[in-house]
């Protein structure tokens with residue numbers, strides 16, 4: 153069989169072009185199958201190798217297939233022989249005996265064509281699959297996606313593929329995404345894309361469809377106790393504890409934060425320039441058929457109809473996966489984890505100042521952060537510099553890593569480029585809608601009182617909140633019972 157194949161291939165390589173075609177087809181197919189094996193067994197995950205094996209190799213394969221008939225055509229033109237005569241000479245007349253389908257040559261050609269189609273089908277499927285892997289999305293256009301890839305790997309969704317959120321379900325969505333991908337390769341190759349990549353992302357898959365595969369809005373009920381630690385700018389970087397009871401309920405009757413996505417509720421809005429920052433109007437439709445429209449009385453712009461958006465998870469959780477920190481947030485998180493040494497005097501203040509300096513490159517940031525921290529102690533507390541050299545080194549290393557995680561000069565991504573909408577600290581967040589400018593015709597605004605979304609059980613307290621001993625309400629016993637009930641409900645919900 154192999155002998156016969158060799159003879160066939162030799163006969164097929166009619167001239168230089170035909171021979172080049174045969175060599176291309178055979179070698180690209182073999183190398184491709186090796187790469188495929190490597191990818192399936194997890195040995196090869198590198199995006200560039202992937203691009204090579206799943207885009208370049210199949211292209212070479214097809215090119216080879218095209219070259220072979222070109223070789224035959226050229227020979228035919230050069231020698232003036234007919235196709236039949238050429239076949240007779242190259243393969244021998246017995247190859248064409250036995251009628252159109254019985255001829256050994258025709259059968260061999262059919263077999264080869266079948267094999268080629270199979271290889272191409274595997275190549276396209278494997279290529280599509282490869283491009284759906286986060287590794288590919290995150291690293292193929294290394295510089296462009298580096299910020300998202302970096303923060304994604306440390307996020308709660310580091311095991312959720314990029315395409316799960318960014319590409320819709322079905323063939324059309326897939327096809328659109330691949331077309332869009334080609335356009336992006338073009339833009340990336342010629343450096344035509346915008347830096348930073350603009351948000352909001354309008355092509356995101358509908359969040360209700362994505363997120364609800366794993367999260368159930370019905371599951372959020374009761375309150376979620378959240379303790380936030382801030383550190384002071386004083387010598388001891390004194391910790392201060394704020395404890396919120398966040399009303400994460402989805403219930404229609406009791407209200408709560410996830411009310412916006414409760415069954416039967418539709419909140420639609422139009423924003424200036426479609427940026428989701430400044431609202432023009434907000435409209436609520438309720439299950440009983442009633443609806444209210446709140447209009448921004450400071451603006452009188454009528455939106456174009458395509459700018460209207462139905463609120464979903466991403467209007468609050470816009471940073472569910474690509475979570476960037478603020479300088480203060482980054483320092484406080486690392487102090488809490490012990491990566492920044494709290495025994496260093498003034499460390500919170502020094503660290504924030506060093507981190508928020510403006511540095512043109514990662515190299516400059518590494519040097520700048522180290523020299524800023526050292527300069528502070530040299531000026532204010534030289535004993536620390538000598539006595540706590542190891543603690544300073546550790547702190548500096550943590551700050552350098554924090555800078556590289558959050559700031560990406562190549563993409564013009566600085567502190568605060570992508571603020572979170574969850575809450576109202578990093579940006580207007582909830583207050584984009586919950587403010588007194590948005591009013592219905594009776595003059596009622598979307599409520600903004602401080603107890604709508606959370607009770608503040610403790611604010612800037614000197615110690616962690618002691619749940620059961622601190623009466624949060626007038627009647628301590630009732631509070632205690634209520635708290636236990638909430639905890640119990642919450643544990644059921646998990």
Ligand code: HEC
Nearest residue numbers: 286289290300304309312313314317351352353470473474
């Ligand atoms: C759990 C869902 C989810 C996953 C998984 C996910 N993203 Fe995103 N992505 C989002 C959301 C939500 C936004 C922000 C949308 C907005 O602000 O309009 C976003 C925005 C982006 C942006 C725009 C810039 C930015 O930071 O806002 C890029 C680029 C991006 N994602 C790339 C990726 C890549 C690459 C991966 C995989 C390594 C990935 N995403 C995985 C949900 C996801």
Ligand code: HEC
Nearest residue numbers: 308309312316317359362363364365366367465466469472
């Ligand atoms: C494939 C499953 C999956 C999808 C899809 C998914 N998530 Fe998650 N999400 C998870 C898991 C698992 C966790 C818990 C991770 C942990 O506890 O570390 C989580 C955690 C979260 C958290 C809590 C994070 C925290 O700090 O406690 C939020 C908020 C969240 N997801 C929002 C979203 C949003 C918004 C979307 C849609 C854009 C989404 N998720 C899509 C699986 C998913």
Ligand code: HEC
Nearest residue numbers: 406407408409411421436468574575581582585598604605
């Ligand atoms: C796109 C606009 C919009 C954004 C953004 C928004 N909300 Fe709302 N929210 C509304 C509207 C509209 C209502 C209903 C007002 C009414 O009663 O008619 C509402 C109601 C609520 C309620 C009360 C529900 C009830 O019936 O008891 C809570 C709690 C709430 N929002 C929390 C939040 C939180 C927390 C955020 C930010 C993470 C937020 N909202 C962001 C539009 C918004």
Ligand code: HEC
Nearest residue numbers: 360363364367369376378398400409412413464465468574
């Ligand atoms: C109105 C704004 C808003 C919308 C819309 C919204 N969320 Fe949330 N979500 C919040 C807030 C605020 C929290 C509490 C955040 C915290 O704990 O810091 C939260 C918490 C969560 C958590 C963690 C809950 C827990 O008990 O640990 C998950 C998971 C989550 N949301 C998923 C979703 C999904 C999925 C959707 C869409 C179906 C959604 N959210 C829609 C504001 C919103």
Ligand code: HEC
Nearest residue numbers: 380394574575576577582583586599600601602604605606
């Ligand atoms: C529309 C909902 C909403 C309203 C109204 C609201 N908050 Fe908040 N607030 C939030 C959410 C959500 C968070 C939690 C953000 C997070 O998960 O870190 C928060 C966080 C906080 C925090 C903790 C911030 C930190 O990092 O230390 C404080 C303090 C706070 N709110 C005070 C207030 C005060 C005071 C008011 C009244 C002027 C108010 N809030 C009104 C939704 C709201």
